[in-house]
Amino acid sequence: MMKGKKPSKPQFKSNKKFAEPAPQEVRLNKYIANSGVCSRREADTLIADGEIKVNGEVITELGYKVQRTDKVQYKGKVLKTEKLQYVLLNKPTDFITTMSDPKERKTVMSLVKTACEERIYPVGRLDRATTGLLLFTNDGDLAKKLTHPSYNIKKIYQVTLDRPIENQDFDAILNGVKLEDGVATPDEMAVVSDDKTVLGIEIHIGKNRIVRRIFEHFGYRVSKLDRVMFGNLTKQKLTRGKFRHLTPSEVMSLKNMTKNRKKGA
Numbered sequence: 421m422m423k424g425k426k427p428s429k430p431q432f433k434s435n436k437k438f439a440e441p442a443p444q445e446v447r448l449n450k451y452i453a454n455s456g457v458c459s460r461r462e463a464d465t466l467i468a469d470g471e472i473k474v475n476g477e478v479i480t481e482l483g484y485k486v487q488r489t490d491k492v493q494y495k496g497k498v499l500k501t502e503k504l505q506y507v508l509l510n511k512p513t514d515f516i517t518t519m520s521d522p523k524e525r526k527t528v529m530s531l532v533k534t535a536c537e538e539r540i541y542p543v544g545r546l547d548r549a550t551t552g553l554l555l556f557t558n559d560g561d562l563a564k565k566l567t568h569p570s571y572n573i574k575k576i577y578q579v580t581l582d583r584p585i586e587n588q589d590f591d592a593i594l595n596g597v598k599l600e601d602g603v604a605t606p607d608e609m610a611v612v613s614d615d616k617t618v619l620g621i622e623i624h625i626g627k628n629r630i631v632r633r634i635f636e637h638f639g640y641r642v643s644k645l646d647r648v649m650f651g652n653l654t655k656q657k658l659t660r661g662k663f664r665h666l667t668p669s670e671v672m673s674l675k676n677m678t679k680n681r682k683k684g685a
Contacts, residue, residue, distance in 0.1 A: 446501075448472065448484045451492055453561045455499035456539060460561040466494065502538045506666040506674075507556040510658045511647075517545040517554065532556055532663050543567060547629060552577070552647030553655060556663075565678035566651065567626055573651050573677060574607075576622045577631050580644035584616035589638045597634050601627060604634055620648075651677055 446454075452463035452472065463472075470478050473493040474486055486492060492499045511517075515526045519541070528542060540556040543563045557563055566573050596605035608622040621631060632642045648655055652673045658664055666674075 445485050445487055448474065448479060448486050448492070449482065450561070451486050451501055452494065452499060454501045454504065454559070455492075456502065456541075456558055456560060457494060457499065458560060459564040461564075471495070502558055503536075504559045505536045505538050505540050505557060506559070506671050507532055507535045507540055507663050508653055508658065508666060509554045509556065509663040510655050510660050511546055511551055511554045512661045513549055513551055516548050517542050528554060528556075531661060535663055535665070544626060545628075546647060547632075550645045550647065551660065552645075553650040553653055554647075555650060555653070562675060562678065566674065568681075569624055569626055570681045571678050572624045574622060574649060575624060575647060576620060576649035578612070578644075578646045578648050579619045579621055579631060579635065579642055581617045581619070581635060582641040582643050585611065585619060585640070589640075592638070593634055597637050599633055599637060604630055606634070 448467060449460045449463035452458065452466065453460045457463070458466070464482050466472055467482055467484070468480055470480055471494060472479055474484070475491050476493075488501065509528065509532055511528060511531070515528045515531065517528050519527070519529055521527050525548075528546075532540065535556070538558050540558050541563065543555040543557060544567045546552065546554055555566070565571050590609070590611070594606060594609055596603045604623075604625055604627070606621050606623045608620075610620045612618050612620050621634075623631065627633075631645060635642050652670060653666070
């Protein structure tokens with residue numbers, strides 16, 4: 421019998437729309453990040469390099485704080501802070517994860533266009549054929565941490581194969597698969613169907629098509645791939661193609677997950 425950990429599904433207590441209010445006085449790097457320019461760390465570099473002006477004066481002090489009424493400029497453009505929005509989508513198939521597409525294919529942005537007035541961006545990517553959880557936000561600092569492998573953000577997928585997985589392949593995948601861009605090692609894996617064609621796999625690696633490539637390496641074709649968990653978020657009560665706003669507790673939980681970074685990553 422194959423061993424593995426079956427994906428768990430945390431319970432949600434609220435579905436109340438949440439937008440984090442901006443304080444009256446904030447650090448300059450957070451102000452820049454909240455305007456959608458870059459992450460806080462990248463904002464520190466802009467500040468240190470003298471790229472930022474506050475009320476017409478170049479500011480290079482990293483701990484500098486600004487009021488919401490201050491005029492903050494980058495490359496001559498006045499930056500506007502926004503309410504921080506966090507939107508979760510249950511992505512259907514045939515939508516690509518991009519802001520726009522020159523070939524006029526359907527994009528995930530069309531599914532969340534009514535979510536809020538602020539401009540939000542997808543956190544990471546799901547390929548066109550992959551379904552499931554996709555987070556959108558204008559919180560650039562959090563988005564960068566959630567997609568960086570050093571923070572070990574949990575991602576669980578349900579994988580449907582074209583044929584039953586063999587015991588030796590199951591064990592080999594758990595031990596790590598050497599692909600063209602490095603070794604991919606799942607955190608956990610479990611068989612969830614009697615015919616051994618449906619598996620749950622937990623992985624925090626964010627490389628392109630990583631789950632599909634793992635199974636293709638052993639000659640399997642992934643007929644369905646569905647992301648059922650991202651961090652602390654699940655698809656509970658979220659039907660395919662629909663979105664919802666995160667609750668305050670969900671946002672706080674995501675932020676807590678990004679406080680500890682794995683060394684050497």
